[in-house]
Amino acid sequence: MIILPAIDLKDEKCVRLEQGDYNKVEVFSEDPIAMAKSFEAKGAKYLHMVDLDGAKEGSQKNFDIIKKVREAINIPIQVGGGIRDEERIKKLLDLGVDRVILGTVAVENPNFLKAMIDKYGEHIAVSVDAKNGRVATRGWLEDSGVNAINFVKDLEDLGLKTLIFTDISKDGMMGGTNLELYKDLNKFNIDIIASGGVSRKYDIEELLKIGVYGAIVGKAIYAGALDLEEVIKMAGDSND
Numbered sequence: 001m002i003i004l005p006a007i008d009l010k011d012e013k014c015v016r017l018e019q020g021d022y023n024k025v026e027v028f029s030e031d032p033i034a035m036a037k038s039f040e041a042k043g044a045k046y047l048h049m050v051d052l053d054g055a056k057e058g059s060q061k062n063f064d065i066i067k068k069v070r071e072a073i074n075i076p077i078q079v080g081g082g083i084r085d086e087e088r089i090k091k092l093l094d095l096g097v098d099r100v101i102l103g104t105v106a107v108e109n110p111n112f113l114k115a116m117i118d119k120y121g122e123h124i125a126v127s128v129d130a131k132n133g134r135v136a137t138r139g140w141l142e143d144s145g146v147n148a149i150n151f152v153k154d155l156e157d158l159g160l161k162t163l164i165f166t167d168i169s170k171d172g173m174m175g176g177t178n179l180e181l182y183k184d185l186n187k188f189n190i191d192i193i194a195s196g197g198v199s200r201k202y203d204i205e206e207l208l209k210i211g212v213y214g215a216i217v218g219k220a221i222y223a224g225a226l227d228l229e230e231v232i233k234m235a236g237d238s239n240d
Helices: 032-041 051-057 063-072 086-095 104-108 111-121 148-158 179-185 201-210 230-236
Strands: 002-010 013-018 022-028 047-051 079-080 097-101 126-131 134-137 142-147 160-166 191-195 214-217
Touching: 002 032, 002 191, 002 201, 013 047, 013 086, 013 111, 022 032, 032 047, 032 063, 032 191, 047 051, 047 063, 063 079, 063 086, 079 126, 079 160, 086 097, 086 111, 097 104, 097 160, 097 191, 104 111, 104 134, 111 126, 111 148, 126 148, 134 148, 148 160, 148 179, 179 191, 179 201, 201 214, 201 230, 214 230
Parallel strands: 002 047, 002 214, 047 079, 079 097, 097 126, 126 160, 160 191, 191 214
Antiparallel strands: 002 013, 013 022, 126 134, 134 142
C-alpha cells in the first residue's frame, strides 16, 4: 500500500481543515516547498496536493507554489482542487504533475469526465468526497444529491484507474477512518486511495489488510500522531 502525505494549500500555505470547514483552518507550515522536500526525504513515494482556494473558487490561485514543488522534488505528484476544464488539466500535466484529480466537474459533467479519461488515461483520477452518503462538491460546500457508492460504480464503468475517497465527517478530526466503507469500496475494479481520518497505526494496519491501493495522511503527520517514515515502512516499500 502506498502512503501519500498531503499538502493542502490555502493562500500558499500548508493548512488543514476540520471536516472541510473553511472557517476551521489550521496553518501547519508557511513553506510548502520545504514540507514537500521533507516528505520525500522521509521516503514518501507519492505526494498528494490540493488547492483549497481552487476547490472553493474554481481558480488556480496556488499554481505557482505547485510549480515550485514540482521542480523541487523527484517523486510523483497528484494535484486536485478547482480543475474543471481541459486547459487546466493540460497545464498541470505539462508542468510534470503525474495525476490530475477531478472532483466537482466529475459529478456535474460526466461526459467531460469520460472524454478526459479516454484522452489522458491513468493521468486522470477522481476525488469522491462524501458526506451523509452523498457526494459533496465545490470545496465540500455543496451537496450534489448524488449517492456516493452509486457514483463509484459509474466511475468504474467509465474505466477510471484511480479514486480518492474521503469521508468528510472523519477528515481532520484525528478519530480514525471509516474502515467499513473502504471494505465496500475495495470491491470495485479501481485503485482506491483512502482519505479522511487516517490518523492511527491501527488505521494503516487495517487498510493494509483490506488491500486498498493507498492512504492519504495529513493532519496526523503534521500534529505528530503518526511518524511518516514509520507508516511508510508499515505499509511496505513498494508503490506498485
